[in-house]
Amino acid sequence: MTTEGSPHRLTVLGAGVMGTGITAMAVGHGVPVVLVDVDADALARARAEVLGKVRHARLMGTLPEDRAEGELVTTSSVGAECSDATAVVEATTEIPEMKAKALGEIAAAVPEGTPLISTTSGIPIDEMADWVPRPADLVGTHFMNPAYLINTVEMIRGPRTAESTMARATALLEAMARRVIVVRDAPGFVTSRLLHPMINAAARVVGEGTATVEDVDELMRGCLGHPVGPLRTADLIGIDNLVDSLVVLHERTGDESARPCELLLAKVREGNLGRKTGRGFYDYGRALS
Template identity: 45%
Template sequence: MTDPFPNNAPICLAVLGAGSVGTHIAALGVGHGMTVVVVAEPAAQESTAVRVWQRLGQLRSRGTVPAGEGASGALLVRSGLSAFPVDAVFEAVSERAVLKAKALTEVVRDLEPGTPLISCSSGIPVDELADWAGRPQDVVGVLLGDADLPSAPIEVARGRHTADETFTRARAVLTALGFEPVDVLDGPGRVAARVLYPMLNAAARLAGENAASVGDIDRLLSWCFGPLSGPLRCVDRIGIDTLVEALEQIHARTGDPSCLPCDTLQQKLAAGELGVKSGRGFYEYED
């Protein structure tokens, strides 16, 4: 099989979306010596750059990327991609279908055919994403696992029309970012979200019913989530808005009642208590 990046050619990535997932991917790319172009609105470009560099500092301190300024690639924050030939694009905008459709429809105008479009959707199947992009052969779906592991597993799915070469290039990019690609079958939520998100929804529902305190629910499930975590801390890390939107997407496509967001999640969403990103969710967080 042909090497997708011969002679150790430097990789240039684009990232659509500057939330927690987009910021994390951008920081990983820069930390692994890549050139990364983050697409953001002009008013948000300065703060986006600051958050990427902050995230890179966190990843270095945890050993997720090589330490030292010499290991850094380049970060560019721009309004579009028309002047930047890139090797792959990560779509990491909100899980709302209308926003993903807009992002994918617009970005293909500036891309060479064959450029992998890697969507970080946790609820929407690859085939739907591919229809919006208009290039079904170029779209691949992923869902990040634990973002702080030095070599984190990441599920990767192809649609019915994803080209073999595109899939190979996408997996190579993920490996270069330090992930361990795990091939899964396409579908709403695919594997990780279909298992994990209903569990998180159930934990939030029990917290709302005062079945146990937030801390005790997390302690009781620490055997599954780790001694320093738990399902409700996991919800806060994912982001309550992100979780609700993903659950809604899965529920709409499967009818699975366990994926109907519970009242507790909806109430926190309405109150702006989104988790780590807003400073308050099931727990409070300092800046």
Template identity: 45%
Template sequence: MSEIVGVVGAGTMGLGIAQCLADGGYDVVVVDPAAGSAAGVAGALARLRTGLRQARLLAPHRVREPVDRVIGRISWTDRVAGLDRAGYVIECAPERIPLKERIFGELDAVCPPRAVLASITSAIPIDLLAANTRRPDRVIGTHFMNPAPLKDTVEVVRAPRTSAETLQRTLDLLAAIGKTGIVVADGPGFVINRVLMLTVNEAAEVVGQGTADAATVDRVFQDCLGHAMGPLRTADLIGLDTVVDTLLVLLECTGDPRFRPGRTLLELVRAGRCGSKTGSGFHQYPRPAAIS
């Protein structure tokens, strides 16, 4: 691949997307404040190497090249200015509106005019982010699922000003890394999280009120509706802190009180029980993953 792709953020999702891109043959530049130190880069590389090995064990049909060759396609920088040659950039910062708005303004200032600026936001309207740039036609949403290396489908969000060319470039990039994009229109939460976050919030309250424990709630969804995991294991995988952040964005953007995080979710997050990445959430996890 000749195009350089930038990834802003080296949390779990950012590294997962960088892994997908490099595995698909792209040269990737990851922006991470920790990249200013050798220890920071070493830590990210170790997590990336672990992710690649796990993906090869869990999904051997996706294996393309040796791990070291894939890692060799990824470079690191601690500044957004390091994306001055990127043709496509995927922003993977935490779900905070002011933070993402600032990043999009910075990206617009340093990236080439033709570069597409994409966001993995799970709830923030894409047109709100595009308003911080001089290229709203080149701004789009790419809502990857977690874990990105193991999920084949991406919710692609076309804002009112997103051009047909930007949409096609996005779908082509996803296809090149073995993923399918499902295109939806812009709006708070898009499709998945407009529905899922309400479900998680209510499922948490069912647990909090003693109607059923977390395992039973998930089993009802799995056995009665055919869900792969159930809403509470899904929430644990996403990260309960991220779920709360997403609900707060939806509350702000819609004004709908149904999106106000319930007591049960808030208590778990305050206790540091944020899901699989911390070792416990609604369920217990014997081997915690690294915290993003």
């Protein structure tokens, strides 16, 4: 196993499902990561969750066998540990105010030219560019969940994103064996614009009593080739994250198909958010990382 150090050093903001998945992907490919989260409970769970995901990725054969794992540092604040990052991934909740705060803090801590990679699932990159002092450094990269297993990523170039930012972000992703597909900036981009209203429609069908959760997923799998079904996908994304993304999409496009349906909203109110809480559209018996 090679121990040669990676030229990349990553800071990840947010130790939720997506943040730990991206961290696992990076660590498993030999990239050292500083993982930041203000939630002490999330941070306390993060190391075990990341290492569990790395093990899962190894079992699935998605990590290089000849590369030592990158070092993982966890911290509750943006500080000196983050200052030498060669790239930053912002993976906080899909709430504009939270993303703006996180991006503003990290932009002040890293040198000019450090790519600020947002995992937003719906907010236009050019809208977010107003939140940072150096708009040229901001780029969107939409990872699919689980990020440590799915190797295709959607990269969104905003109107003010610099060519050097695109090149550096692409080099990082390719070092982690990711296939990058670049799209133009727009609310929801491609994947969220198509997937999230479809999940919303599936939940609406269940809420109206047309079919059960299981039957909707089985029809989408058996007839239309969806890998697991839209409602099981919702549980994997996190129903609260899905609702936040739909709200962003509805507000910015006016598309009524993106207005979160009552069944999704009810599950959020009840705290049944999917795999991470142990129950969503399906019952998982216990909370999963």
